[in-house]
Structures are given as C-alpha cells and as structure tokens.
Amino acid sequence: MADIRIQNLTKTFDRGTIKAVDNLTITIEERKLVALLGPSGCGKTTTLRCVAGLEQQDSGEIYFGERLVCSPERKVYVPPEKRGLGMVFQSYAIWPHMNVFENVAFPLRRQKLNKDEIKRRVMESLQLVGLQGLESRYPTKLSGGQQQRVAFARAIVARPQALLFDEPLSNLDAKLREKMRFEIVELQKSTNITTIYVTHDQAEAMVISDKIAIMNQGVIEQIGTAREIYERPKSQFVAGFIGLTNFIHGKIASKPPEKEEWVIHSPALGLEIVGRSEETLAEGQEVIVSIRPEHIELFRERPDRNFNVIKGRVERMTYIGEYSDLVVKVGSTDLRVHSPSHLVFRSGSHVYLSLPPELCSLLVH
Amino acid sequence: MDRISTSEKFFNLLKQINLGTVIQTSVALLVLFLVLYPVGWLWLGSLRTDPFTPDYTLTWYVKIFTDEVLWQRLTNTLFITVGTGLMCLILGVPMAWIVARTDTPLRRRFELVAVVPFMTAPLIGAIAWINLAAPRTGLLNLIYRQLFDPSLRYGPFNVYSLWGIIFCLGLYYSPYVFLFTSGALRSMDPALEEASRVSGHGIFRTSFKITLPLVYPAITSGVLLAMVFAAGQFAIPALLGTPAQISVMTTTIYELMNRWPINRSLAAAIGNLLVFFTFLLLYIRGKLLARGAFTTVTGKGYRPDVIKLGKWKYLTLSICILYSIVVFVLPMFALAYGSLVKFWSVKISLSRLTFWNYTYLFTEHSLTYVALKNSLLLALFGATVCVLISSVISFMVHRGKSPWRHTLEYIAMMPVGVPGVVFAVGILLGWIRPPLALYGTLGILFVGYISRFLPVGVRATSSSLVQVHPELEESARVAGTTWGGTLLRITLPLIKPGVQAGWMTLFIIFLREFGVSLFLYSPGNEVVSIMLYEFWEDGDMMRASAMSMVLIAITLISIYGMRRLTGTDVSSITTG
Numbered sequence: 001m002a003d004i005r006i007q008n009l010t011k012t013f014d015r016g017t018i019k020a021v022d023n024l025t026i027t028i029e030e031r032k033l034v035a036l037l038g039p040s041g042c043g044k045t046t047t048l049r050c051v052a053g054l055e056q057q058d059s060g061e062i063y064f065g066e067r068l069v070c071s072p073e074r075k076v077y078v079p080p081e082k083r084g085l086g087m088v089f090q091s092y093a094i095w096p097h098m099n100v101f102e103n104v105a106f107p108l109r110r111q112k113l114n115k116d117e118i119k120r121r122v123m124e125s126l127q128l129v130g131l132q133g134l135e136s137r138y139p140t141k142l143s144g145g146q147q148q149r150v151a152f153a154r155a156i157v158a159r160p161q162a163l164l165f166d167e168p169l170s171n172l173d174a175k176l177r178e179k180m181r182f183e184i185v186e187l188q189k190s191t192n193i194t195t196i197y198v199t200h201d202q203a204e205a206m207v208i209s210d211k212i213a214i215m216n217q218g219v220i221e222q223i224g225t226a227r228e229i230y231e232r233p234k235s236q237f238v239a240g241f242i243g244l245t246n247f248i249h250g251k252i253a254s255k256p257p258e259k260e261e262w263v264i265h266s267p268a269l270g271l272e273i274v275g276r277s278e279e280t281l282a283e284g285q286e287v288i289v290s291i292r293p294e295h296i297e298l299f300r301e302r303p304d305r306n307f308n309v310i311k312g313r314v315e316r317m318t319y320i321g322e323y324s325d326l327v328v329k330v331g332s333t334d335l336r337v338h339s340p341s342h343l344v345f346r347s348g349s350h351v352y353l354s355l356p357p358e359l360c361s362l363l364v365h
Numbered sequence: 366m367d368r369i370s371t372s373e374k375f376f377n378l379l380k381q382i383n384l385g386t387v388i389q390t391s392v393a394l395l396v397l398f399l400v401l402y403p404v405g406w407l408w409l410g411s412l413r414t415d416p417f418t419p420d421y422t423l424t425w426y427v428k429i430f431t432d433e434v435l436w437q438r439l440t441n442t443l444f445i446t447v448g449t450g451l452m453c454l455i456l457g458v459p460m461a462w463i464v465a466r467t468d469t470p471l472r473r474r475f476e477l478v479a480v481v482p483f484m485t486a487p488l489i490g491a492i493a494w495i496n497l498a499a500p501r502t503g504l505l506n507l508i509y510r511q512l513f514d515p516s517l518r519y520g521p522f523n524v525y526s527l528w529g530i531i532f533c534l535g536l537y538y539s540p541y542v543f544l545f546t547s548g549a550l551r552s553m554d555p556a557l558e559e560a561s562r563v564s565g566h567g568i569f570r571t572s573f574k575i576t577l578p579l580v581y582p583a584i585t586s587g588v589l590l591a592m593v594f595a596a597g598q599f600a601i602p603a604l605l606g607t608p609a610q611i612s613v614m615t616t617t618i619y620e621l622m623n624r625w626p627i628n629r630s631l632a633a634a635i636g637n638l639l640v641f642f643t644f645l646l647l648y649i650r651g652k653l654l655a656r657g658a659f660t661t662v663t664g665k666g667y668r669p670d671v672i673k674l675g676k677w678k679y680l681t682l683s684i685c686i687l688y689s690i691v692v693f694v695l696p697m698f699a700l701a702y703g704s705l706v707k708f709w710s711v712k713i714s715l716s717r718l719t720f721w722n723y724t725y726l727f728t729e730h731s732l733t734y735v736a737l738k739n740s741l742l743l744a745l746f747g748a749t750v751c752v753l754i755s756s757v758i759s760f761m762v763h764r765g766k767s768p769w770r771h772t773l774e775y776i777a778m779m780p781v782g783v784p785g786v787v788f789a790v791g792i793l794l795g796w797i798r799p800p801l802a803l804y805g806t807l808g809i810l811f812v813g814y815i816s817r818f819l820p821v822g823v824r825a826t827s828s829s830l831v832q833v834h835p836e837l838e839e840s841a842r843v844a845g846t847t848w849g850g851t852l853l854r855i856t857l858p859l860i861k862p863g864v865q866a867g868w869m870t871l872f873i874i875f876l877r878e879f880g881v882s883l884f885l886y887s888p889g890n891e892v893v894s895i896m897l898y899e900f901w902e903d904g905d906m907m908r909a910s911a912m913s914m915v916l917i918a919i920t921l922i923s924i925y926g927m928r929r930l931t932g933t934d935v936s937s938i939t940t941g
Contacts, residue, residue, distance in 0.1 A: 054559050080562040087563040093556035097578045106574075107564030151560075158565065 002065025022218035038215035053080035086155030275360035403791030425634035452535025457542025493696035542587035549583035597784020636787035703910030755822030785880025829863020
C-alpha cells in the first residue's frame with residue numbers, strides 16, 4: 001500500500017483553450033478513501049484519469065508512494081497497465097464477450113500465476129462481492145447491480161496499489177445505490193486499498209469517504225471530513241454546493257473575546273450577529289454568513305439567549321414530513337428554516353430565530 | 366337484446382373500409398405479387414424440361430452436380446466469393462482501425478474514399494481496370510514494361526483472371542467491411558478498453574483480447590454481406606472473365622438465356638442454387654449477429670480513444686493514400702485517359718488527347734440519347750414509385766397491427782438475397798407471355814427494377830420511421846388531428862430525410878443498373894449500362910470510357926443537385 005500524491009496537476013483540452021484541472025495538489029493517505037466531489041465539468045474525472053494514466057497531464061507530478069508515475073517535466077510516463085491499479089467505470093465496462101469468471105480473471109492473466117491460483121483468487125474476489133455461483137454467466141444475463149459487483153471484483157482481484165472509482169453508482173436506481181454505498185465502504189475497509197472515488201452525489205461522498213475534496217473549475221475548494229465540509233464550509237461555492245444554506249451579507253464590526261468568533265453587522269437583517277471563522281479578518285471587511293436551514297432554531301417567545309436571536313415573520317410554511325420547510329422574513333431578507341414537523345406556525349405569525357454562532361460560517365469573497 | 370342482421374354487419378364492414386385500408390391492402394398485394402411471382406417462376410421453370418411446358422423433372426439440378434463444366438463454374442463462384450470476402454477483410458479492417466482509432470492525418474477524409482465505389486458501378490469499375498491491367502494494353506502494364514522490361518509483350522498484371530476478378534470485387538465491396546467496422550469501433554464504449562489497460566494489459570493485448578472480439582460481429586457481418594454480393598455479381602466476372610474463358614454461375618446463367626443452345630430451365634436451376642447459397646450466407650450472418658448480440662452499439666456518442674502513433678502515423682497515412690489511389694485515383698485516371706484518346710496505342714502519350722469520343726457520342730451515336738432518356742426516365746419514375754410503395758410497407762410493418770406484417774416485411778426484403786441476374790430470369794419468365802407480356806417494352810425494366818430493389822427503399826423508409834417515436838403521432842391524435850392529418854403533418858415531415866435519401870439511393874442504382882437490364886432490355890429500350898456493355902463487346906474501350914465518364918458526371922450532378930435542393934447528405938447514400 002502507498003499513498004497517492006498529486007502535485008501541481010494541470011490538464012488542458014482543445015489545445016489549451018479549456019483548463020480542466022488547474023494546478024491541483026492533494027495527497028490521498030495510505031488506506032484511506034477520498035472522494036472527489038463536484039459538479040459536472042469540475043475536473044474530477046480528468047484528475048482520476050490522469051492518476052490512472054488514461055490521460056496525460058500537461059504539467060505536474062503524480063506519485064504512488066515514492067514511485068513517480070507521471071511527470072511531463074521529467075519526461076516520465078508510466079502507462080496505465082504498469083501502474084498496478086484497479087478501476088471501476090461509470091458504465092461498468094464489463095466485457096460482454098467474456099463470462100463473469102473470465103472478466104474477473106483477466107487482470108491476473110498478465111501475472112505468471114498457475115491455473116489453480118487464478119481460480120482461487122477469482123473465487124475469493126467473487127465471494128467478497130457476493131457473486132459466488134455466477135462465474136459462468138455472461139454479462140448480458142446480469143442485472144445492473146450484479147454487473148457493478150463484477151466490476152468491483154475485477155478491480156480488486158489483482159491486489160492493486162490503489163482503487164479508482166469513476167461515478168460507479170450513477171447508473172443504478174436510487175434504492176440499490178444506497179445499498180451499494182455501504183458495500184463499497186465495507187469492501188474498501190476489508191481490503192484496505194488506497195482509494196479515489198469520483199462522484200457528483202454529495203450524499204454518496206459523505207457516506208463513503210474518509211475525506212471529501214470539493215472541486216470546482218479545476219481546483220480543490222476544500223478538503224475535509226463530511227462534517228467539516230458541511231458545518232464549516234470555507235467558500236461560498238462549498239456552502240452552496242453541499243446542501244441548502246442561507247447567505248447573509250455583512251461587514252465585520254468587531255471581535256469578541258471568544259476564539260474564532262466575530263461580530264458582523266448585516267444591513268439586510270438590520271442587526272448584528274456573531275459568526276465563526278478561523279481566519280483573521282479585518283474590521284470593516286465584507287463577509288458572507290452561511291447558516292443551514294436546519295441549524296436555525298425557531299421559537300414563539302423570545303428565548304433567553306445573549307446573541308443571534310432575531311425576530312421574523314413567517315411567510316410560508318410547507319409540511320415535508322421529516323420536517324417543515326419555512327420561509328421567514330427578517331428585515332429585507334428571506335431565510336429558509338427547517339423546523340421539527342410537530343411545530344406548527346401560521347403564515348404571518350411572528351417568530352424568533354436563534355442562530356448558533358458556531359454554525360454561522362463566515363465566508364470571505 | 367337485438368341481434369345484428371347480416372345486412373347491418375355488411376354495412377358496418379363497409380364503414381370500416383376507408384382510403385387508408387384500401388391503399389394498404391392493395392400495396393401489400395402488389396408487393397407480394399412483384400416478389401413472389403418471379404420467384405415462383407424461377408422454381409417452376411427449373412423443375413420443368415422447358416419453362417412453358419408442364420412436364421416436370423429434376424434433370425437440371427442433377428445436371429449441375431454431374432456436368433463437369435458446370436461443376437467447374439460452381440467452384441469458380443465459390444472461390445471468387447471466398448476470395449472477395451478475404452480481400453474485403455484485409456482491406457477493410459485495417460482501414461477502419463486507422464480511420465477510427467489512430468491520429469493519422471486527414472483520417473476522416475479517407476472515409477469518404479470508401480463511398481467512391483458506391484458512386485460508380487461495378488461495370489464502370491471493370492472497364493477502368495481493363496484499361497489499367499489488361500495483359501497486353503493495360504496502362505499499368507505499359508508503364509511497367511516501358512520502365513523496367515521493354516522485351517515483355519504481356520503482363521505483368523493480368524486482370525483477365527480469377528485473381529483479377531477477386532481484386533476488382535474486393536475493391537468494390539471492401540467499403541462494407543470498412544464502414545461497418547469503423548462504425549462499430551466508434552460506437553464502442555472506450556471504458557471497455559480502458560478497463561483492460563488499467564488491469565495491466567498493454568495496447569496490443571487489449572486490441573486482440575478486447576477490441577477485436579467486440580467488433581467481430583460488425584466485421585463478419587460486413588464480410589458476409591460482401592460475399593453475398595460477390596456471389597451474385599455479374600458485370601465484373603463477365604467483363605474480366607470472358608476474355609480468359611473463365612465462367613461463374615451468373616455468367617453461365619446469361620449464356621444459357623441468350624446464346625445457343627438456349628436452356629432457360631437450366632438457367633433457372635443454377636439461379637435457384639445461387640439463391641440457396643446467398644441465403645445460406647445471409648442466414649449465417651443473421652445467426653452470428655444474434656449470438657454475438659453484445660450490444661456495443663449503444664447509440665451514445667462516445668469520443669473513442671485515439672492511439673497516438675508517433676512516427677508510425679506516416680506508415681498508416683501511406684496505407685490510406687495507397688488505398689485511395691487504388692480505389693479512386695487510378696480507375697478515374699484510366700477512364701479519363703481512355704476517354705480522351707482516339708486509338709489505344711502501346712505508347713502512352715498525353716499529347717494526342719482529344720474530345721473526339723465525346724463528340725462522337727453526342728453527335729453521331731444515335732443510341733446515346735435513347736439510352737440516356739430511358740435511364741433517366743426509369744430512374745426518376747422507378748425511384749419515386751419504389752419509395753412510395755416502400756413507405757406504405759414500412760408504415761404497415763412499424764405502425765400497423767396486422768399479424769401478417771412481419772411476413773410482409775420478410776417478403777419485401779427477400780430480393781436482397783436474390784442476385785439481379787437470377788431475379789431477372791424470374792421476371793423474364795413471368796412477364797414474357799400474355800396476359801402479362803411486358804417484354805419488349807420499357808415496362809419490364811420498370812417492373813424489374815422496382816421489385817429487385819424494393820428492399821433498398823424499405824430499409825431507408827423503415828430506418829427513419831423506427832426513429833420516430835409513436836408518441837409523437839399519438840400526441841397529435843390526442844390533440845385532435847385525424848389519422849390522415851397526422852400522417853401528412855407529423856409522420857411524413859419527420860421521415861422526410863430518410864425518404865429523400867432512399868429516393869436518391871434508388872435513383873443512382875437505377876441510373877446505372879446492369880444485371881437486371883441486360884436480361885430484360887430489347888432493341889429500342891436500351892439503357893446506359895447496355896450501351897457500355899455493347900462498346901465493350903465491340904472492344905471499343907475508348908467510347909466505353911467516355912460513356913462511363915458521362916455516367917459518373919450525371920451521378921455526381923444528381924447528388925449535388927439533390928443536396929442543394931433537400932440537404933440530403935452524400936454519406937447517407939450507400940447501395941448494394
């Protein structure tokens with residue numbers, strides 16, 4: 001096992017007119033699973049394909065452990081077949097002219113293994129993905145989920161240095177997708193292979209990965225655990241891409257004694273609120289406060305709290321089932337609030353909103 | 366409570382009969398007649414001592430297998446068919462790979478070259494290659510002898526041989542393998558190959574273990590189709606085989622129908638055997654396609670991985686250029702040269718070029734205008750009627766509810782496997798005597814063209830109709846449009862491009878049709894291909910070349926005009 005280090009990776013298409021990946025640096029630690037998450041066209045798949053060797057970057061270096069596998073500057077390019085990888089494609093890419101056994105055995109054919117060893121390894125992999133007994137089936141006779149499992153078995157059978165997943169679940173229906181997420185986590189934990197997982201589905205990324213790297217326009221906006229990314233987004237893009245959020249514009253007014261906390265004056269709300277940021281901000285600096293709808297608490301009477309309690313008027317309330325979705329007008333701004341569904345607020349009624357300061361993330365433009 | 370009286374039943378039945386049903390039923394019956402009537406005559410003729418005497422016998426079938434000369438011709442056809450298949454494989458697959466999968470410069474241009482044989486006719490190809498490689502007078506031979514060995518009087522190239530025939534057929538039909546394979550290579554999910562690369566296999570192992578097996582159905586499909594056409598081809602073996610006394614099944618049928626001792630029953634029997642052979646090839650093709658039905662063709666637009674060849678790309682570029690020279694440049698040059706010399710001299714000289722042959726064609730040769738008029742008339746009306754019939758058939762097959770619609774489709778498509786000369790024998794037998802005595806008029810050519818090439822029209826209209834989702838029509842019906850209004854304002858506009866391409870394809874086929882025409886024409890009803898054939902029979906390759914150039918020019922002008930008028934793409938025109 002080894003870590004994967006990507007340093008200053010840049011890849012352009014169409015003679016440099018389209019910059020797919022822009023000076024990207026990331027290290028995927030040994031035995032960890034990192035998800036590259038972002039909207040389509042953000043460069044996540046291109047990054048993965050550079051790691052696989054299916055594309056060659058314009059500049060930058062990729063290391064597997066201490067082994068340099070690609071560096072245009074140093075004229076190093078290890079072709080994909082020499083990189084020792086396992087990869088699962090979006091279309092599964094199960095070879096239709098081979099049965100399940102032959103598909104899974106194919107990566108072993110390069111190694112000088114005897115027949116019994118190949119059979120043992122294939123069976124072991126098929127067992128791991130729960131496909132024992134289907135060795136002689138042809139792919140056209142398999143369901144989408146089964147094809148997916150064949151792709152997993154094939155990716156791990158040669159005990160690769162690293163596993164690469166390119167949106168493997170996007171062709172499955174919602175129920176199966178949810179089930180497969182957990183299977184991937186188990187597979188990765190039991191094999192302990194360093195893994196890069198590309199997806200545009202935030203829930204999938206959150207379930208599966210040790211760390212998530214949010215990508216946008218060829219750069220990584222933020223790397224962190226699911227909780228860090230969700231609760232402490234560092235940019236407006238990250239906050240807006242993951243889940244729903246409210247953006248409140250304002251200016252830094254002062255710094256209270258608490259660590260990482262700041263007082264912001266918001267003209268839209270017509271009052272001051274407290275938010276958190278690890279960065280050092282200057283007084284008068286423009287910031288955006290990001291607060292998730294479900295992090296805002298609603299009260300009929302003014303709660304006994306020192307700060308971040310705002311009075312508002314309910315504009316609209318929608319019953320969703322798991323929660324109620326409210327639009328509350330504060331000053332000239334509408335705030336989205338998710339409140340427990342047993343609480344009923346009438347449209348037009350006055351409510352008090354409490355915004356926990358540690359969940360009010362300050363974003364700099 | 367109240368029983369419906371018989372008269373009421375009859376009245377209800379009458380009410381159901383509308384214009385649509387009448388048209389559909391009559392067209393279906395017409396198609397059944399057009400196809401099955403000549404096929405029936407083929408069988409009937411082959412089982413009688415004489416086609417028109419009710420005296421049944423198996424003599425002719427026995428004769429084919431016992432007569433040494435006939436047996437030899439049978440094996441010639443077999444040899445040529447297999448040889449053509451192999452040549453198409455050798456030419457088509459590498460070209461497809463180069464064009465679809467490498468970074469060879471100008472690769473997309475070379476795909477257009479593959480369409481060139483479809484634009485000319487086998488007859489013209491044979492004339493061009495006689496000009497190039499006839500053992501004594503062929504241009505290539507003359508040039509070779511002048512440059513390397515002036516003492517030689519013959520050769521080294523000899524197109525009047527089995528190999529010459531295979532070579533020409535291979536050039537003509539290789540585009541099937543080429544285009545089928547390049548299409549399959551393009552529509553293949555590149556992840557299938559990438560998965561192999563990532564699992565540790567290099568480019569070459571991936572090509573042989575993954576790519577090749579996956580495009581194998583397309584390759585075999587193309588090769589078998591080329592073999593079907595080669596087995597039934599007449600012009601090339603006739604022009605290249607006759608001087609060397611090489612006969613095949615198709616040329617034997619012609620001899621038996623036209624030269625003493627005439628034996629139409631034996632011709633019909635040989636024809637049936639040939640049809641059996643081509644249907645066998647088509648059956649194998651169908652089986653292979655059904656079994657290898659791993660649909661790599663997904664309809665998704667993939668951007669396949671292009672292999673960067675480095676300096677090897679100059680080798681592949683040379684291969685492409687060589688292919689273009691052999692398929693396009695050399696034949697065109699040979700025709701142009703032949704048409705511009707007054708006498709075929711052993712010394713090649715570009716200084717004595719003259720338009721004399723063209724002047725002769727258009728000022729002295731009275732047949733030119735007759736043949737051109739006949740060909741154009743047949744092409745215009747034949748293509749129009751054929752497309753109309755095809756549209757109705759396609760509509761019945763893909764939108765109708767009749768349990769017989771698949772049988773109808775099968776019968777309409779049947780002539781695909783019946784070589785033109787064989788079909789012509791059936792037509793001739795069926796339409797020569799009263800009450801259906803069309804022989805001696807242009808009408809029999811018209812009937813022959815339409816019935817033989819019905820499958821081309823049906824395929825064109827069907828493939829565009831299949832692409833129109835029935836919901837598009839249903840939503841028009843729900844929106845309050847009648848059945849006829851929907852057909853006129855929704856369906857027809859949507860399938861128009863396909864219909865136009867089908868019309869154009871048929872127009873070009875009919876313009877230069879030879880296999881059927883040779884059997885069915887009579888003095889006064891000559892068409893352009895017959896003129897070419899007569900020049901060749903007189904040994905006048907100069908005028909044959911000139912007329913070929915005229916025919917090619919008319920074809921190109923028609924394609925260009927059609928494109929300007931309707932925007933029909935040239936690449937949608939591919940013919941059998």
